[in-house]
Amino acid sequence: MPMPVIHILNGPNLNLLGHRQPEIYGHETLDDIARAAAVLGGELGLEVLCRQSNHEGAIVEMIHEARKAAQGIIINPAAYSHTSVAILDALNTFDSPVIEVHISNIHKRESFRHHSYVSARANGVIAGCGTEGYLLALRHMASLLRAG
Numbered sequence: 001m002p003m004p005v006i007h008i009l010n011g012p013n014l015n016l017l018g019h020r021q022p023e024i025y026g027h028e029t030l031d032d033i034a035r036a037a038a039v040l041g042g043e044l045g046l047e048v049l050c051r052q053s054n055h056e057g058a059i060v061e062m063i064h065e066a067r068k069a070a071q072g073i074i075i076n077p078a079a080y081s082h083t084s085v086a087i088l089d090a091l092n093t094f095d096s097p098v099i100e101v102h103i104s105n106i107h108k109r110e111s112f113r114h115h116s117y118v119s120a121r122a123n124g125v126i127a128g129c130g131t132e133g134y135l136l137a138l139r140h141m142a143s144l145l146r147a148g
């Protein structure tokens with residue numbers, strides 16, 4: 001049996017993780033997260049691919065690619081969470097589980113961050129658990145896929 005493939009998609013500015021604003025987003029880089037997710041994925045029997053783009057259309061295309069190649073999406077749409085109907089529409093074409101992750105607790109921050117379009121599609125939302133949120137999402141993804 002091939003391992004289920006999980007795509008971890010990251011939106012704008014998350015390429016700067018670990019390099020700027022560590023007081024909000026922590027010290028781990030996106031490469032550190034990708035490595036930790038690959039190790040945990042291995043333990044959970046999941047293959048993990050971590051991607052990032054600063055462009056809305058590119059994220060839409062990553063979701064279209066995931067339709068053909070992935071059994072689950074973990075997504076931190078970053079600022080596009082709060083603006084992008086296009087990303088919501090793309091996720092609505094994906095038939096398998098979607099988990100939304102925010103490193104910071106968006107509900108403790110400015111009011112414009114309190115609403116996420118993506119949450120309307122997400123099976124689950126994790127916010128405020130730091131970069132560990134990606135690993136929590138991966139564990140929950142494994143449970144969802146096991147439950148079928």
Ligand code: CA2
Binds near residue numbers: 015016017076078
């Ligand atoms: O908490 C999160 O994960 C966010 O999705 C991060 C977004 C923000 O717009 C959302 O409201 C909440 C911002 C990502 C910016 O990433 C940076 C990383 C390091 C340094 C500067 C920005």
